[in-house]
Amino acid sequence: MTRGSLEALGIGDMSRSASEVVSTVSDPHAEPHDFSHLEGGEDEQAADIVRDVVLWYSTQLASEHRSGVPDEERIEELKAGRQAALADQAQLVNADPQEAAQIAAVYAARLRELNES
Numbered sequence: 001m002t003r004g005s006l007e008a009l010g011i012g013d014m015s016r017s018a019s020e021v022v023s024t025v026s027d028p029h030a031e032p033h034d035f036s037h038l039e040g041g042e043d044e045q046a047a048d049i050v051r052d053v054v055l056w057y058s059t060q061l062a063s064e065h066r067s068g069v070p071d072e073e074r075i076e077e078l079k080a081g082r083q084a085a086l087a088d089q090a091q092l093v094n095a096d097p098q099e100a101a102q103i104a105a106v107y108a109a110r111l112r113e114l115n116e117s
Contacts, residue, residue: 043092046103046104047089047092049104049107050103050107051089052107053085054082057078057081057082061075061078064078085107
């Protein structure tokens with residue numbers, strides 16, 4: 001992710017931690033939650049958020065397959081979205097804390113968009 005692509009998604013302040021970004025994305029009027037008592041760092045939080053996006057795509061795929069007349073175009077879009085998330089999830093293995101925070105921010109925004117659609 002580049003700063004430009006993050007700013008295009010409306011996420012320009014990279015000084016915040018992933019937990020602050022997630023709490024802001026889930027409720028823009030809420031105060032940031034304090035996750036300091038929890039185990040795990042930026043990489044684990046990012047992995048959780050990306051995993052939630054993968055789960056959203058998988059759930060939608062299953063639902064589409066169960067429908068009476070599956071929409072093949074939608075199925076392909078869902079598969080592509082899931083594959084992109086899985087690829088980013090694999091990149092987290094080697095991500096430094098700043099990269100993990102950026103991925104978390106992007107995927108938190110994506111999850112919010114997906115849940116609103």
